[in-house]
Amino acid sequence: MTEQSNISQLSAQDAQFLYIQSATNLTHVMAVYIFDPSTAPGGKVRFKDIIEHMRKRMDVSPMFKRKLYRLPMDIDHPYWVKDEHFDLEAHISHGRLPAPGDWRQFCIHVARHHSKPLDMTRPLWDMYVLEGLDNIPGYAKGSYAILTRIHHSTIDGVSGAHFFAAVSDKDPHGTPAIPLPEGDSPANDLPTTSEILSRAINNTVTSPVKLAQALLKFAPALVSSAQKSITGGDDKTATGVPQTRFNGPVTPHKMFDAITFDLDELKKMRLKVSDATINDVVLAICSGALRHYLTKHKELPKDSLVAVAPVNARSRSGDEANPGNNISAMTIKIWSNIADPVERLEAIRDTTRETKAAKSGLSARIMTDLTQHIPGVTMASVARILTDERFAPKMSNLMVSNVPGPQIQLYMNGAKLTHQYGLAPLAHGMGLFIATPSYNGTISFNIISDRKMMPDIEFFRECLQRAFKELRDAKPKAGARQTKKAAVAPKKPLTPGDGSVMYRRVARKPRRVAAKAGGGGKPKVK
Known part of the structure; x- marks a missing residue:
């Protein structure tokens, strides 16, 4: 983005994600985080605790409180401006997974939320706190999910990972995972009519030269x-x-x-x-x-x-x-x-x-x-x-898309982050997206x-x-470096999303444990 005073205009790459959005091609991304509240004070996190935590972290990014200002007929790329009517609670909602509350129902619920458009008249993000995950094997009792949607014009994979790290903690006591900025985020001013016209004319005239x-x-x-x-x-x-x-x-x-x-x-x-x-x-x-x-x-x-x-x-x-x-x-x-x-x-x-x-x-x-x-x-x-x-x-x-994530244990409101998922936009002619975020091993x-x-x-x-x-x-290619396979105890319980075959010792003999295909069932021991 180009910065002059407190005026912020979307870059061409940011603006692309606005222009290509349609009723069937929504261009927001969504991260899904699963939290275990057993490490939180009293072993419980309330909805209002999550709201207050986010209120304290509003200054980690200017994206929280700014909205789009689009120009007539898109004569130039849009601007970011301060949302004078910003209300944090309007961006964070709460719900419960319907019965039977298993892995399949969870996936359906996540997909439906991802399929809904963001409100483009407000700051382009929201959070949805989802409870009722107790019937998903591998999730701790009382676990809840936070589904965070952000428009792709606002953030990419790397800056998105940084954003989540900034609202997370590195211990149950609330110590920020990364240093927080000092002071309030600068507000983006509404450009004057003359500034808008001047920039639009300049960009239109110089663009052919830059393209050449x-x-x-x-x-x-x-x-x-x-x-x-x-x-x-x-x-x-x-x-x-x-x-x-x-x-x-x-x-x-x-x-x-x-x-x-x-x-x-x-x-x-x-x-x-x-x-x-x-x-x-x-x-x-x-x-x-x-x-x-x-x-x-x-x-x-x-x-x-x-x-x-x-x-x-x-x-x-x-x-x-x-x-x-x-x-x-x-x-x-x-x-x-x-x-x-x-x-x-x-x-x-x-x-x-x-x-x-x-x-x-x-x-x-x-x-x-x-x-x-x-x-x-x-x-x-x-x-x-x-x-x-x-x-x-x-x-x-x-x-x-393979975006490396934090390889340390993270927390939020004292609750431990146990699982992380990510959803991205599709497009006509390309109806399959495989996102592979990593987290804590x-x-x-x-x-x-x-x-x-x-x-x-x-x-x-x-x-x-x-x-x-x-x-x-499979056997390695001749000449490739090799490592020994070691029988080790699993770091965490298997879940419907855990496909790696892990080992544990029982009666001095390792037994293979594989997650049952078709989430929602208990792991089978072979």
Whole structure:
């Protein structure tokens, strides 16, 4: 965002998420946090305690108290202005999970809340406190969820993680997890008519020049892309997108499910192939799951599926405290047409390495950068066309987002955070999003899809678990570093979202414990 005095205007990347929103393409993100109140004073947290806690943390980000000021016909990008009628209690609501209160009912309830639009006339966030989770195995008695929705124009994955860390504590006594800012957040002033017109004219006039400069900057990549299109390109970097059930129009009705694994298990998996990363392992598991799912439905394409993976564009020095978006993306093959899990991981490692080195031609990163120099009125008009289901481009088959989270135990109001999930927007032509946030030694695979595209979402969760086990049990590639498998006690009880196979000692012999497929049931001991 550009700052002058106390005037704050949305950047082009932030504004994109406003322009592409429609009745079926809502562009907010939602985080779901599960808390165990047994560590809180008296073993209980009241709804008003949560409200008061948030009231004390309102200054951790300017996003809490500011709303949008959109211009007529979107002649320029919108501005952030102070909400003079801000009421904290209007942003935090309370409810209870209906009977039977099991994992399946929880997923349905979460998906329905995610499918509702935010009130765009107020600050673009809200919280929903959900009780009644006692029938979900692995959740402590009295656990409750906080569903936090934030519009994507306000925040990205990295700044979102920073935001949650800022409202969390590192112990049950209320010690902030990160240092809090001193003083109130600066209020955003309403720009004058002359300021609005001056900025709009300047942006419209200078944008073509900046766009031309950006095109020159990316000319080598554009030429390379054109050459590969003519010659057929490198087999491991060409990104033709096959048609799947996920490449159609989405409806307003979303689906959600999740499964959680031990992060250490994924760290061991990456050692099966030299120089593989955790992100490569995540993509390999998603690819294996899609292979199983589409094979079951007799829909597996001969060509590899293609994924879009967001990339953090922030500098290593930080800037995470500032809300807004600073992301790019890469479009890569995930080699779903390779049956062997280790060979698939190796191919993904090669592909991501080539893509990151910018040797794969015109990527989503370049398109993201170019949009920064398109006038607001043009971008808004194009967005309305591209979000129409008749014209939506087929950029990929799915999106996979891997945002590292805090690896320490966090608290809020003295209650212990035990589980974390995340939901993201879908789009016409891309009706599957797999978000994989990590927290305190675990990583959850969160499935967000459309009810018509994936009515059997529980089966896809089972496919993720199957792909995880196949890669975990596969023999490493020759020459790769290996680690010994150790039989260790599970760090926490299994839940419907816990798919990692853990071990415990009983009568001096380890017994394997696997979570029952189709959440809501008790773990089976084999």
